[in-house]
Amino acid sequence: MIQAGVIGVGQTKYDAKRRDVSMAGLVREAIDNAMLAANLEWDAIDAVILGKAPDMFEGVIMPELYLADAIGAVGKPVLRVHTAGSVGGSTAVIAASHVCSGQFKTVLTVTFEKQSESNATWALSPRYPYSPHINAGAGGYFAPFIREYIRRYDAPEHIGWKVAAKDRQNALKNPLAHLHIPGIDEKMVSDTPMLWEPLRYLESCPSSDGACAMVITAQDQVGSRNVAWIKGMAVRSEGTLSAGRDEVNPQAGIDCAKDIYNQAGIHNPFNEIDCAEIYVPFSWYEPMWLENLGFCDLGEGWKLTDKDVTAIDGELPFNMSGGVLSSNPIGASGMIRFGEAALQVMGLAKDHQVEDAKVAMGHAYGGAAQFFAMWIVSSSLD
Amino acid sequence: MKRVAIVGYAQHPILKNAGALNEVELIMPVVHQLFNDLGISQKDIDFTCSGSCDYLQGAAFAFVEGLSAIQTNPPIKESHVEMDAAWAMYESMLKIQMGDAETALIYGFGKSSPGDLDAIISLQMDPYYISPLWPDRVSLAALQARVLLDQNVITSEQMLASVIEARANSKNNKNALITDLIDESDYLKNAMVSSPLNQLDCPPISDGSSAMIIASEEKAYEFTDHPIWIEGIDHRIESSNLGSRNLATSKTLQASMDQLNLKNIKFDVAELHTQFSHELPFLKSLLNLQDVPTNLSGGPLVGNVMMCAGLDAIGKTYESLKNNQFTHGLAHATSGPCLQHNMLVHLEAQK
């Protein structure tokens, strides 16, 4: 297979309302940063792969059409990916597939959401006839799964506060993060109002505007550039309403992780992965994914979190950038995980850099915890 | 480059209003038909990719509902494009070429009947300057038709011929929605929708679904003795700014023709994703298909399932090559106003 690597990551400043830019301006901000980082001219880009979550978030249908000029795609192939919340990750996988197929040398990929242009909770919970209108957004949907996790493994409530505080403390080291909460700690999280029990206000992700872009190229195009080599990448899906499905520990997540570990030759992910950017939109998903991704046994995830293993100076740092809990432009949130993983192994994560990070994981999930996309990036090709 | 072949294609009968059928009920029959034809199951599929548009049905996650039609236990490698399923085929082909899959299932579905397609498609335009004016899809197409007529790229007689031929060709397509024949006087009786396009120059509102299976060279012969090869494929997008485009030609289609080196190929058949009557003579001329039998299925004018019609053009070309003693076929898929984004697929049956 053709080896591919990330040679440029570009992000916008994330914020609740980026009213200083249009949708086109927002994606272009991320793209310009990625192109500068990759040190490439436009002629070098063979195709553009665009991802975002539902079109209803902005009210623009198939936005690759309107954005063709802004994303530099005119005259080139463009593909628009939509796989719900996992889309930022699956878009990166598909972009890399363009290169690994041998059809393209260098591609640009960009994902975005400009949630301030519409009302995301409305877009996720429209009133359909025939069914009771009781769905209160994503938090209301995921909270019962979290409660079941807590019941199964008798996890103490402060675990959720701890994750929420830790990710926001990391965000203070990332100038692009949407939420910068000075003095954030567990107490502050636990003092915020309950939204969807057991989730409190600060245990939930914000709604952000933002975009993330990457330039991915084939081995023979790299030259002397700093590269995050893609050592494994995969997607997995399972049906929403499928008898026997375990929403707390979805098989699709287990399988997807095993697939990338196999590709990357990883036998013990806890020991062999230096840091990870994992999709944690609600605090409790950190321990849940620690288990689902095979970093520990079932029921042990919350104990790792409790022992500060996932802190930025811990054994397995999670979400050094602040994660989805600190910036959540939904369609881009997955690609931010993938891009931040790349920045870590390129040594470009600045104040939230994990010392000596060589192997990093990016992860995204979506839908009813049923769509997964993941990759492993490494500083070396061997 | 790894070779990839189409080994099966199935199309749901195109309906004016699929009312009683939900996404699952539209998709499952075509997928099962393909599986039955080839004697396989989802377990023989390495990668699954679909194309659909949430806004057609007004559901934020219509494709998630649709996925319930597919066996996902154990979980599958799967993705979705918010585009015509022709691009789902494109993505699937890349997966095979990179070695991540040997086989792929592609499906598309679209229900235009529940909403107001004219208003919905307006939301494809620039949201700050153009969409608030609610330009409808027919008026946008009419802009290009007017340019083509005024610059003598096409004639109104050719537009009339497109409509009459489409209906005559519908006899070749058991799934066609519109099958009644018309003559010139019937055509002229129809009211203008947006000049120069009258009702019959426009495609019918259609509901339906389609599915396709593609495979690597190694796998293709396990499924069929007659795989149809994707010999060349290329797609490109143009500017969203209609004012900056020359609507009398298509720079991207010309670039794709050069890329695929099509000028020396003698095509036996072509299926073009031409939704409006003026687009057929325009593209036939642009693609040098004047003498090539085109849209023998009747094309989008006799049934135009949004998010499927591009895949259908590829599927119908595949069927033509398979069922006749043809060698070369050309398929075209499009997206966006005035043929903004175009894909060309060169299919070949080996002799």
Add this chain to the structure above:
Amino acid sequence: MSAEDIPKDYSESPINLEYFYTAGSATTRFLNQVKEGNIVGQGCPKCKAVYVPPRGSCPRCGVATDIEVPLTDKGCIESFTVVHIPIPGNPIVPPYVCAMIRLDGANISFLHLIQDVDIENIRIGMRIQAVWKPKEEWTHSLENIKWFAPIDEPDVDVATLRFHES
């Protein structure tokens, strides 16, 4: 500077689209029964899993669920959340309990409300039964059920609810 003097940096461009929703044939079969006060799930002909409310397929097997399976309106709480924020466009007043309801004999759960009980007494595994609206208000909707309320039966171990192919 008053609020009116600040230049507005956005404009509103409301999008109103009307759709004619259709339920789908599997859901129509289900809702026709719900209108009569009956809950009829749909079973998979291969793995026998029972779906309620049905979407017309078993994603385990990728086949249509064409077996009608009458169920009662009793079941248990598989999990739940207490919602403290209002639902856009819904008059229901927080806090309220939104639960994953697993009806007896069904192999998936659906979201509905729990009432007639102090919120702090609600538990995973608690037995519950539907509280229906008056018959004359019944329509083609699960809203015929106002909410579910606890019944005096022993709790269920939800670990036993996981579907396994027999």
